[in-house]
Amino acid sequence: MGNFLSALLLQAGYNAALVATGSALLGFAAGASGTFLFLRKRALVSDAVAHATLPGVGLAFILMVALGGDGRSLLGLLAGSAVTAALGLLLVEWIARRTRLSEDAAIGAVLSVFFGVGIVLLTVIQTMSAGRQAGLESFLLGSTAGMLFQDAVVIAVGGTLAVLATYLLRRPMTLVAFDPEYAAASGYDVRRIDLAMMGLVMAVTVIGLKLVGLILIVAMLIVPPVTARFWTERAGRVVWIAGALGGVAGYLGAAISASAPALPTGPIIVLVAAGLFLLSLVLAPARGVAAALLRHRRFQRRVHRRQGLLALARSEPILERYTLRVLRAEGLVRPDGVATEAGRAQAAKVARDECRWDIARQVHQDAGLTGRYDGLTPIEEVFTADEIEAFDSRLGGPRPVGGLA
């Protein structure tokens, strides 16, 4: 616990502080720029792009060694990964647009082929004399050991640019994700905006490669936006909430992994993000599972109450146990099933409401009205007292007894 706290406060050594800061920045950039891909329902394109980075890493290493340089130069490797990632991205887009294959098939094909090529290259590199200590496998699952200051700078600069571009393009990307036809009719080039959207994601993937690895970076791009969606109904806010959640997950994950010797950083970050997702899934006020369940329960209760009271008014037997329970809990029915004084009064009221609605539907044969009669809305909420009086006069309620005067 002490280790965790000191890691949380950036007091667990230079490397741990660097990793925590880098992870937080990467988390923010990934969450924010992954949002529109998620809203466009193309989240998995990022998986293909991430896997397509691997052959680039291998090729860049071989090229740099062949030119007599140090094959491990991070910027060189990232540049190589960006090239093949872009190639993979364009290929997915081309297959989906120009052939009869759908996008999911394109993603599957590109992902596996590029990853396969990458693994072959990595194996070849293992046999090269310069390749033994290359440590390129760390690009698969990420590695924080020996993270350099320049690595953090790459993340900071690249991440800032990605967030800035997301901010700049937020309106076109919102339009394209929400209503691509309208976007095209308004003169936006939908294809270019889509490519920009995926290009952003590609950039974040490349800069995060070293830290979390190509297999798990997808989680940082997708999970925070999905989590953020639970908390707001506005696209602009999803971006920032996703960024914040990603940043928190990155920071907390790095701190947790720094507090114990055997905890890998990338996977822990993803697990923290998944924890935040689970919390939101259950607890979010409007879209969460708990809230939805509660709403459904309340609604069901109202339906049963109404049906039970109508049955009382028509002296029909109430067979459903739940209905009886609801009425009993409100003191409308005695334990032996006989209506109480209050129950009879309520039943009469509900029956009258129902009759008034019958008249109202006859008088206003309007499609707009049918939407307002859900069987539960008291008529007083829809019509004025005068209108209800008019309905009552047509109801032909109790008339004075006696002949004509």
Place this chain on the structure above:
Amino acid sequence: MTRPTETPITLAATEGRVTPRAAIPADAPLVLRGLTVSYGEKPAVFSVDATFAPEAMTAIIGPNGAGKSTMLKAALGVIPRLSGEVAVFGQPIDVARDRIAYVPQRASVDWDFPTTVIDVVLMGLYRRVGLLGRLTGAHLSRARDCLDRVGMGDFAARQIGQLSGGQQQRVFLARALAQDADLYLLDEPFAGVDAATERAIIDVLKALKAQKKAVVCVHHDLATVASYFDEVFLINVRRIAQGPVAETFTAENLHATYGGRLATTHLDQLDLAQG
């Protein structure tokens, strides 16, 4: 055996000339010339010429699959056209894009998208604001005003998917109003909406016409053509007829458009022009 008589056809091209095209009238809101759109190798719209009238409400009518929506989308560049030209107020569409407002069919939208009603209306202002601009209070009050015009002022904060179909359609009309265009193109605005919405929409469209705007609707309800619209454009892959409702909306033209699909009993109930 008599040989079949061959009707002599004089081709202008054989004399080495091609008939010059009439100039595109600059005041026509939308002109289509030889517009062809195909899905695969099956033309959905074939070589259609159309000139839509200014300060009028035009209905595009035709059977299902006749290319009504396709024609509109191709004119706007939403789907690629195989051939043909499009002119908006005498200019290429990319120059005059800001003078057009489009209301797509409701089906094209992601209803669970995180956006509120007022956000949707503000989308109509995105192009005017630009990438770097800010949406100001003036923009917001403009959007609210447009919502009020379609009777949706009370729903500004709702998520778009929580509205009924008719309410959603009105919100999309409000988004088009926010663009303050000169030409309004609507794709089946009355499809699947309630009576109150239909009235609200037609009132707004008539108000637009009164402000000297042009309105073009893809329309499917023949019964309301005569009461809602001034002009009709009949299409079934090819252009069948175009003109004022009073002259063009005839039984003959409808038969040419719909073929046997239109029952005579149905025709009797329509307020048809005598042609």
